[in-house]
Amino acid sequence: MTFQLGYGTNGFANHRLDDALAVIADLGYTAVALTLDHHHLDPFAGDVGKQTDRLAARLHELGLRVVVETGARYLLDPRRKHHPTLVSEDQAVRVDFLVRAKQIALDLGADCVSFWSGVGSADDWDHLRSGVAAVLESGPAVPMGLEPEPGMVVQWLDQALRLRTELGNPEELRITLDVGHCVAVEPQDAAACIRQAGELLVNVQLDDMLPGVHEHLEFGEGQLDLPATLAALTGIGYTGVAAVELPRHSHAAPDVAVRALRALRAAQWLAEAERAVRADPGAIDTLFPAAGRAVGAGQDAARVRLLTAFADVSGDPVDGLTRLYRYGTSAERRGVLRGLAEVGDLAPAAGVALVEDALRSNETDLVAAALGPFATRHLGRHAWRHGVLKCLFMGIPLTVVDGLDRHADAELLRMVAAFSDERRAAGRPVPADALALLGKAS
Amino acid sequence: MRIFDPHIHMTSRTTDDYEAMRDAGVRALVEPAFWLGQPRTSVGSFVDYFDSLLGWERFRAAQFGIAHHCALALNPKEANDPRCTEVLDVLPRYLAKDGVVAVGEVGYDSMTPEEDDAFARQLELALRHDLPVLVHTPHRDKQEGTKRTLDVVRESGLAPHRVLVDHLNEITVKMVADAGCWMGFSVYPDTKMDEARMVALLAEYGTERMLVNSAADWGRSDPLKTHKTGLAMLDAGFGESEVDTVLWHNPVEFYGQSGRLALEPAAAGVVDAATGSSVLRGER
Numbered sequence: 001m002t003f004q005l006g007y008g009t010n011g012f013a014n015h016r017l018d019d020a021l022a023v024i025a026d027l028g029y030t031a032v033a034l035t036l037d038h039h040h041l042d043p044f045a046g047d048v049g050k051q052t053d054r055l056a057a058r059l060h061e062l063g064l065r066v067v068v069e070t071g072a073r074y075l076l077d078p079r080r081k082h083h084p085t086l087v088s089e090d091q092a093v094r095v096d097f098l099v100r101a102k103q104i105a106l107d108l109g110a111d112c113v114s115f116w117s118g119v120g121s122a123d124d125w126d127h128l129r130s131g132v133a134a135v136l137e138s139g140p141a142v143p144m145g146l147e148p149e150p151g152m153v154v155q156w157l158d159q160a161l162r163l164r165t166e167l168g169n170p171e172e173l174r175i176t177l178d179v180g181h182c183v184a185v186e187p188q189d190a191a192a193c194i195r196q197a198g199e200l201l202v203n204v205q206l207d208d209m210l211p212g213v214h215e216h217l218e219f220g221e222g223q224l225d226l227p228a229t230l231a232a233l234t235g236i237g238y239t240g241v242a243a244v245e246l247p248r249h250s251h252a253a254p255d256v257a258v259r260a261l262r263a264l265r266a267a268q269w270l271a272e273a274e275r276a277v278r279a280d281p282g283a284i285d286t287l288f289p290a291a292g293r294a295v296g297a298g299q300d301a302a303r304v305r306l307l308t309a310f311a312d313v314s315g316d317p318v319d320g321l322t323r324l325y326r327y328g329t330s331a332e333r334r335g336v337l338r339g340l341a342e343v344g345d346l347a348p349a350a351g352v353a354l355v356e357d358a359l360r361s362n363e364t365d366l367v368a369a370a371l372g373p374f375a376t377r378h379l380g381r382h383a384w385r386h387g388v389l390k391c392l393f394m395g396i397p398l399t400v401v402d403g404l405d406r407h408a409d410a411e412l413l414r415m416v417a418a419f420s421d422e423r424r425a426a427g428r429p430v431p432a433d434a435l436a437l438l439g440k441a442s
Numbered sequence: 443m444r445i446f447d448p449h450i451h452m453t454s455r456t457t458d459d460y461e462a463m464r465d466a467g468v469r470a471l472v473e474p475a476f477w478l479g480q481p482r483t484s485v486g487s488f489v490d491y492f493d494s495l496l497g498w499e500r501f502r503a504a505q506f507g508i509a510h511h512c513a514l515a516l517n518p519k520e521a522n523d524p525r526c527t528e529v530l531d532v533l534p535r536y537l538a539k540d541g542v543v544a545v546g547e548v549g550y551d552s553m554t555p556e557e558d559d560a561f562a563r564q565l566e567l568a569l570r571h572d573l574p575v576l577v578h579t580p581h582r583d584k585q586e587g588t589k590r591t592l593d594v595v596r597e598s599g600l601a602p603h604r605v606l607v608d609h610l611n612e613i614t615v616k617m618v619a620d621a622g623c624w625m626g627f628s629v630y631p632d633t634k635m636d637e638a639r640m641v642a643l644l645a646e647y648g649t650e651r652m653l654v655n656s657a658a659d660w661g662r663s664d665p666l667k668t669h670k671t672g673l674a675m676l677d678a679g680f681g682e683s684e685v686d687t688v689l690w691h692n693p694v695e696f697y698g699q700s701g702r703l704a705l706e707p708a709a710a711g712v713v714d715a716a717t718g719s720s721v722l723r724g725e726r
Contacts, residue, residue, distance in 0.1 A: 361498075
């Protein structure tokens with residue numbers, strides 16, 4: 001059994017809860033991270049017990065597994081976001097809320113309740129610890145996932161683990177990990193964090209992020225290595241919920257959720273394909289072509305990763321590269337050409353032969369892919385200049401040419417000037433890229 | 443009128459044809475591998491041909507906003523040449539590719555034992571690669587050839603709805619309809635079917651499982667015959683939705699069984715014609 005992909009209802013804040021669950025289930029998610037909020041199962045409602053029972057039936061009907069999240073912004077205080085927290089003076093309000101969440105989680109059959117510490121200083125540590133202890137001691141026994149949150153007293157995984165140790169490693173206290181947070185603030189990548197949390201991991205939030213910036217992004221917009229992250233979850237035998245966490249995307253939730261699932265499935269495919277190639281390099285023969293169907297728009301990058309895995313383990317990567325190119329469709333050839341930047345240095349002569357083949361073709365994307373960093377490093381200057389000139393002929397923007405500014409020499413400029421003269425003599429416009437190149441030189 | 447030509451040999455056609463097809467409403471097509479007129483003498487020549495169906499021709503079509511797919515196979519005529527049959531060993535590698543939506547054209551030319559063997563082996567490959575099959579029926583002795591084709595399909599274990607039997611006419615259509623296979627008709631300037639006879643068959647058999655193609659190639663043929671058949675259908679009183687069923691929906695449904703149809707043509711190279719900018723921009 002593997003982990004289950006879900007979506008967080010805080011990313012559906014403009015939907016009725018029932019509608020959000022239906023959309024999430026219809027898209028193909030099999031789990032949901034339910035953020036208790038004033039409009040999504042209000043834990044302070046008089047009939048919360050009845051509502052919880054009804055929701056449990058609904059989740060069962062939709063086949064959705066559930067985790068309970070407690071990060072609502074204005075549930076406890078209408079004026080101050082997230083207030084009060086476990087590091088506030090009136091900590092008891094937060095403790096009471098978390099204990100209510102435990103009861104709801106129990107009634108829903110949820111995996112856990114997820115919670116964070118709060119914004120404060122290192123001085124608040126002891127106060128925080130006693131608050132967590134109070135939560136653990138009260139209410140029913142439900143696993144509690146402590147989530148490191150950027151800018152809070154517990155913002156790194158190390159701190160969460162230390163707090164747990166200080167409390168005497170209580171069985172119920174576990175870890176929730178937001179993989180985007182790992183990119184933003186952790187000293188190691190998300191995959192390493194997952195491996196460090198290991199069997200303490202009880203809940204995972206999925207999103208992309210940029211280093212140093214706590215802003216939840218759609219996959220591909222940040223620097224998260226999604227395939228490696230999912231591979232790490234599989235690697236530690238994680239079988240819980242991994243739910244998309246995009247709380248600032250509610251305005252376009254259904255579309256965002258479609259894109260997220262597509263990205264997750266592509267990443268799962270790629271993670272499995274990389275594993276397969278590392279186990280048996282020959283598997284690349286069928287996986288390399290299939291990457292187009294499985295990954296879609298990101299297929300070039302996916303193929304580069306497969307080539308990198310292949311080059312690591314293959315006894316004869318040169319022959320492999322050459323065969324993949326020889327028997328490749330245009331898209332596969334483009335993948336090999338892009339991959340040369342990563343693995344081509346293993347066999348410069350073979351790589352140059354492929355680049356030269358691509359430069360003889362008249363397919364714009366092959367010509368463009370041929371003029372990457374590998375060509376800059378290894379292609380003969382004469383062939384490289386002709387490649388650049390071919391771009392001008394074919395209307396390919398010179399932005400595709402790696403290192404153009406550094407490597408444009410007098411001979412290239414002479415060729416481009418002659419080309420421009422020829423265009424003018426024929427009464428045809430001179431491409432802006434050609435003029436720009438000549439202009440920079442003058 | 444939007445048109446999916448389910449059988450046309452674009453390697454033999456000019457850019458004028460692509461332009462006229464686009465203007466007439468052709469948005470997608472399938473180019474099956476076939477005999478090139480000049481006999482091949484080696485497997486290498488097949489491999490280059492397959493590469494061009496997956497590469498250069500796709501690229502050409504995309505420049506005219508047409509989604510190009512192909513069917514790959516050893517054709518019946520060259521199945522008789524031992525210098526060519528080894529291509530069957532290379533074929534599996536190619537059947538895994540994006541853009542390959544069927545095995546074809548397979549079937550009979552002269553109904554020899556060699557053709558029997560190549561046909562059966564390629565039906566097996568279709569099963570293994572989960573692809574539908576485009577079957578050519580012979581020019582000579584068509585009725586007997588079609589009958590034998592249906593027998594071989596039945597024995598192969600392929601479901602009839604995964605098989606398109608092509609180049610049918612008034613004599614051969616009924617047995618294919620009864621077998622449950624898809625029925626293909628090539629509308630030609632002066633051989634095979636013409637528009638008026640095609641419309642009569644559609645009136646008699648209905649539009650279900652019926653496909654109309656131009657099968658345009660290097661011979662005298664017309665890549666706009668699909669469009670002209672659509673017009674003839676409208677003249678004869680068929681509604682626009684029935685024309686859409688035959689010229690778009692049916693090919694999409696048949697080849698869609700491959701799971702590999704991509705009806706938006708691949709971006710025509712790296713240059714966006716509308717904005718003049720590179721689709722690669724932003725990657726660097």
